[in-house]
Amino acid sequence: AEKRIQELHELLNQYNYEYHVLDKPSVPDSEYDQLLRELIDLEDQYPELQTADSPSQRVGGAILDAFEKVEHRSQMLSLGNAFNEQDLRDFDRRVRQAVGDDFSYVCELKIDGLAVSLRYDKGVFVQGATRGDGTIGEDITSNLKTIRSIPLKIKEPLSFEVRGEAFMPKRSFEALNKVKEDKGEEPFANPRNAAAGSLRQLDPKIAASRNLDIYLYALADIGDTGIDSHSEGLDQLDKLGFKTNPERKRCADVEEVLEYVESWTERRPDLSYDIDGIVIKVDSLEQQKELGTTAKSPRWAIAFKFPA
Numbered sequence: 233a234e235k236r237i238q239e240l241h242e243l244l245n246q247y248n249y250e251y252h253v254l255d256k257p258s259v260p261d262s263e264y265d266q267l268l269r270e271l272i273d274l275e276d277q278y279p280e281l282q283t284a285d286s287p288s289q290r291v292g293g294a295i296l297d298a299f300e301k302v303e304h305r306s307q308m309l310s311l312g313n314a315f316n317e318q319d320l321r322d323f324d325r326r327v328r329q330a331v332g333d334d335f336s337y338v339c340e341l342k343i344d345g346l347a348v349s350l351r352y353d354k355g356v357f358v359q360g361a362t363r364g365d366g367t368i369g370e371d372i373t374s375n376l377k378t379i380r381s382i383p384l385k386i387k388e389p390l391s392f393e394v395r396g397e398a399f400m401p402k403r404s405f406e407a408l409n410k411v412k413e414d415k416g417e418e419p420f421a422n423p424r425n426a427a428a429g430s431l432r433q434l435d436p437k438i439a440a441s442r443n444l445d446i447y448l449y450a451l452a453d454i455g456d457t458g459i460d461s462h463s464e465g466l467d468q469l470d471k472l473g474f475k476t477n478p479e480r481k482r483c484a485d486v487e488e489v490l491e492y493v494e495s496w497t498e499r500r501p502d503l504s505y506d507i508d509g510i511v512i513k514v515d516s517l518e519q520q521k522e523l524g525t526t527a528k529s530p531r532w533a534i535a536f537k538f539p540a
């Protein structure tokens with residue numbers, strides 16, 4: 233039974249990854265459901281073989297009466313804002329004054345959701361928390377486990393934190409509000425509020441029903457991995473089985489950054505999720521260190537915010 237349970241873990245984690253991270257399932261849902269049923273039956277038969285990281289534990293957990301507080305291993309920063317081209321040029325000038333002209337940027341979409349931090353211990357997802365005030369957040373592990381694109385276990389036994397934005401896709405938001413209106417309930421104002429409201433549910437079954445998703449954008453506390461740029465860090469996240477946003481782009485200079493901002497200002501309505509801006513980062517980790525951070529924001533990154 234132990235061997236078969238291990239096999240089912242691997243199969244279900246792989247199929248879940250293909251479906252929810254790659255959006256390229258290799259087996260029909262019916263096969264996934266059948267294997268999950270087999271795993272649950274085996275775990276019922278041999279309860280001592282059920283583990284917290286089992287695919288059967290996605291929507292587990294009792295209804296909580298409150299969320300515990302969590303202290304982040306490293307502070308979760310917030311981003312300074314830019315509202316127009318001049319602000320971006322001022323940011324670029326400050327960067328060039330500090331590190332010279334030999335550098336590149338990475339531009340990423342700024343997902344309009346809730347910043348969360350996921351902690352992995354020897355490859356197992358052990359704790360997830362909201363950003364909170366950047367130092368102390370709320371433990372929403374059981375709700376985050378219901379987000380299918382979050383791996384419950386990764387292939388490498390690594391211990392680290394990974395940060396990203398949990399969000400509700402536009403389609404899920406529209407469907408949820410239709411249900412609420414049909415029930416005469418107050419609809420959510422926007423997908424961000426709906427995502428925040430869903431992750432603050434004390435009953436994980438409600439969070440599980442909200443079809444939330446996540447894009448991860450930063451590794452923390454992983455020690456030396458020989459990575460020397462942010463974009464390589466994101467490629468590393470992909471290799472570890474995490475979902476990162478595919479629209480990121482390396483930009484050689486502020487002109488290319490402005491083109492990227494211009495292009496996504498127009499293409500924003502075509503996305504299946506809300507974005508509230510563009511995040512621009514200096515790519516080299518060494519130059520990020522040279523630029524450092526203020527009390528709460530990196531000097532090597534800025535968020536261009538779309539007009540509300």
Ligand SMILES: COc1nc2nc(N)nc(N)c2nc1C
Nearest residue numbers: 309310311340341342343449511
């Ligand atoms: C380096 O710090 C950050 N990076 C980010 N990257 C993206 N794509 N989106 C964010 N919201 C974000 N927020 C912070 C504080």
